[in-house]
Amino acid sequence: MTDADRFDLNDFLPYRxxxxxxxxxxAFSERYREEFGISIPEWRVLVHLHHAGxxxxxxxxxxxxxxxxxxxxxxxRLETAGYITKGVNDTDRRLLVLRLTDKGEALVARLLPVxxxxxxxxxxxxxxxxxxxxxxxxALLSDEA
Amino acid sequence: MTDADRFDLNDFLPYRxxxxxxxxxxAFSERYREEFGISIPEWRVLVHLHHAGxxxxxxxxxxxxxxxxxxxxxxxRLETAGYITKGVNDTDRRLLVLRLTDKGEALVARLLPVxxxxxxxxxxxxxxxxxxxxxxxxALLSDEA
DNA sequence: AAACATTTATTGCACATGCAACAATGTCAA
DNA sequence: TTGACATTGTTGCATGTGCAATAAATGTTT
Numbered sequence: 001m002t003d004a005d006r007f008d009l010n011d012f013l014p015y016r017x018x019x020x021x022x023x024x025x026x027a028f029s030e031r032y033r034e035e036f037g038i039s040i041p042e043w044r045v046l047v048h049l050h051h052a053g054x055x056x057x058x059x060x061x062x063x064x065x066x067x068x069x070x071x072x073x074x075x076x077r078l079e080t081a082g083y084i085t086k087g088v089n090d091t092d093r094r095l096l097v098l099r100l101t102d103k104g105e106a107l108v109a110r111l112l113p114v115x116x117x118x119x120x121x122x123x124x125x126x127x128x129x130x131x132x133x134x135x136x137x138x139a140l141l142s143d144e145a
Numbered sequence: 146m147t148d149a150d151r152f153d154l155n156d157f158l159p160y161r162x163x164x165x166x167x168x169x170x171x172a173f174s175e176r177y178r179e180e181f182g183i184s185i186p187e188w189r190v191l192v193h194l195h196h197a198g199x200x201x202x203x204x205x206x207x208x209x210x211x212x213x214x215x216x217x218x219x220x221x222r223l224e225t226a227g228y229i230t231k232g233v234n235d236t237d238r239r240l241l242v243l244r245l246t247d248k249g250e251a252l253v254a255r256l257l258p259v260x261x262x263x264x265x266x267x268x269x270x271x272x273x274x275x276x277x278x279x280x281x282x283x284a285l286l287s288d289e290a
Numbered sequence: 291a292a293a294c295a296t297t298t299a300t301t302g303c304a305c306a307t308g309c310a311a312c313a314a315t316g317t318c319a320a
Numbered sequence: 321t322t323g324a325c326a327t328t329g330t331t332g333c334a335t336g337t338g339c340a341a342t343a344a345a346t347g348t349t350t
Contacts, residue, residue: 007257009192009209013264013279014169019210020285021166024159039336047154057299064154065164067338072300094298094345112152119158122285129284132277134158139274140165140267184306202329212308217330239315239328 186219
């Protein structure tokens, strides 16, 4: 109760967090959707493959904050586009082995500079507030069941 | 280029922001979806109506970070559920006048304490980092075309 | 070995979403 | 006033999403 009558959505932390994330994600995805024609889920899969090497759908699900069905569909689109291949793990044939093709590596090589540039712009706009924001995000991402 | 080979998605600020927002929103919406049966867009409309009084779809669109079609559909669901009414603005008959019913006011009165409690828990988990996070969010939300 | 349980990835389904029409209303200049 | 243009809210459509169900492979228990 208390001062609930003065409750303003724009002062509500979960809303503010979500609104900021939506704007940033939208602006970022527009930037490379035009240029490279890929979506956010596809971007995440590509970048994780580049970083982690051959991995399964399960690995990506665990580390990239995406449902397995989302990963599966993103991977299928990337395979169709020729950016990755889907192989079978000989040790455990339930697992896929997702791997970047040469074409996929080339795409990532063009994507990453755009991403880093965007992050630099974000940090520049934040100035001295960047460190505080990142520390807060770390706290929210750390435990969280 | 540079250190692009070591690029880790989990160190990428836009990704971290989005992942944190997703988790918080999901946890929050689960909490009141079970109890009150409403979605995030519906929650935003209800809360904004409570705060701002009678408003049009356009007003909500501008202040609550939602597309007008999303607002329109949320409002229709809320009307069907008996939480709001849709009237016509006599001065400009293109505009709707969205208004909370008594039932809607009663729902908001039960919703807001849950929201404030959730925000308090967030701030408690963040501890001294909360201020820095909020300052960073303010910077991201301020200008942004 | 057989029966049962668990894990992995895909897919069907219902629903939400964004965008582009669209109709209704309002504004304004000639 | 008329006619061109702008604004407001709704809806059709294609697409994305989460969840549950499923099949295939593996693990476990007896």
